[in-house]
Amino acid sequence: MPSLNVSFTDEELEGVRAAAAAEGKSLKQYLHDLGVREMQRSQFVAGARQWADRLRGEFDDAFPDEVPPTERPGGAAAA
Template sequence: MPSLNVSFTDDELEGVRAAAAAEGKSLKQYLHDLGVREMQRKQFVAGATRWADRLRDEFDQAFPDEVPPTQRDNGAAAA
């Protein structure tokens, strides 16, 4: 099975070890799961974005008075 060597500063490694211990996992298992979760998160976000893009026109027609927060006068503060 392929493996990977990853370099950390002493402080970074201490933090990663603490995070692994908090989840009750070995450092190896924690780092493996972290990478897999990030890959799955990106796939989920991409799928959700495609889904929202497909429905955007239908939503805009159903709710013509709704203005996306980024297009409001006060921008992100409206969100």
């Protein structure tokens, strides 16, 4: 099975060890799970964006008075 060496500063490693211990996991398992969760999160976000893009026209037709936050006066902060 492939493996990976990862470098941390002493402070970073202390924090990562504490996070692993808080989840009741070994450092190796914690870092493995963290990488897998991030990959899954990225896939979920990409899928959600594709889903939203497919439905955007239908939403715009159903709610013609709804203006996206980026197009409102003041930009996204106006939302």
